[in-house]
Amino acid sequence: MTRILVLYYSSYGHVRALAQAEAEGARSVPGTEVDPRRIPETVPESIRHKAGFAADETPVATPADLEAYDAVIFGTPTLFGMMAGQMKSFLDQAGSLWARNALVGKVAAVFASTGSQHGGHEATLLSTQIPLQHxxxxxxxxxxxxxxxTTASEIxxxxxxxxxxxAGADGGRAPSETDLAGARFQGAHVARIAARLKGASLQAEAA
Incomplete structure (x- = not known):
């Protein structure tokens, strides 16, 4: 089995909806096991409640969990043109994995939610990839x-x-079917790549 972790942080549910679609897409590839997990929250519960953050019962991951997977798909909201601080803090705690080269050769992908079309969407996707390449x-x-x-008929x-x-400036826009289809596509894309790499590794070990 190819093991894939869909790891995300979500405040209002947009990234979680995409994460569910990513997991669905990955599971569509035969021989794939998928675990959705969320990043630990750092915002106090009183502030979460006041801000209207969505409740989420998805199990929480730890940085040490990353090593057990063949691929990790990371999801984050865009905050001021960058990944959420919760995601950055989580990655900053993975130094021991970096020191042991424990994640070298594993597949990674990123998805994101942004308030506006020009609110840093691409910047977040690209900058989140930087530590993953490290x-x-x-x-x-x-x-x-x-x-x-490539469609121009909708946002x-x-x-x-x-x-x-x-998501819209007020967070009121839910992911469209096109957005969700893209997440499913990406999940399946990652699963296929991870399966090929794992198969090649197993063949090399058997040789």
Whole structure:
């Protein structure tokens, strides 16, 4: 089995919806086991409640969990043109994995939610990939074989760098079917790449 972790941070549910679609897409590839997990929250509960953050019962991951997977798909909201601080803090705690080269050769991908079409969506996708490359992970984007990202008939999130959605300034816009289709596409894309790499590794070990 190819093991894939869909790891995300979500405040209002947009990234979680994309994460569910990413997991669905990955599971569509035979021989794939998928675990959705969320980043630990750092915002006090009183502030979460006041701000209207969405409740989420998805199990929480730890940095040490990353080593057990063949691929990790990271999801984050865009905050001031960058990944959420919770995601950055989580990655900053993975130094021991970096020191042991424990993530080298594993597949990684990123998806994101942004408030507006020009609110830093692509910047977040690209900058989130930087620490993953420091870990030695292999980046999978969302190639143009997913034709939905080229439509001009509606607002569409995502880019060649990863799936995504545009939540609107007030967070009131839910991911569209095109956005969710892009996430499913990316999840399956990652699963196929991870399976090929794992198969090649097993063949090398048997040789």
């Amino acid at each position: 870990f030695g992970m292999l980046i999978a984007g969302m190639p143009y074989t997913f034709a939905g990202q 569409v999130g995502g880019a060649p760098y990863g799936a995504g959605t545009i």
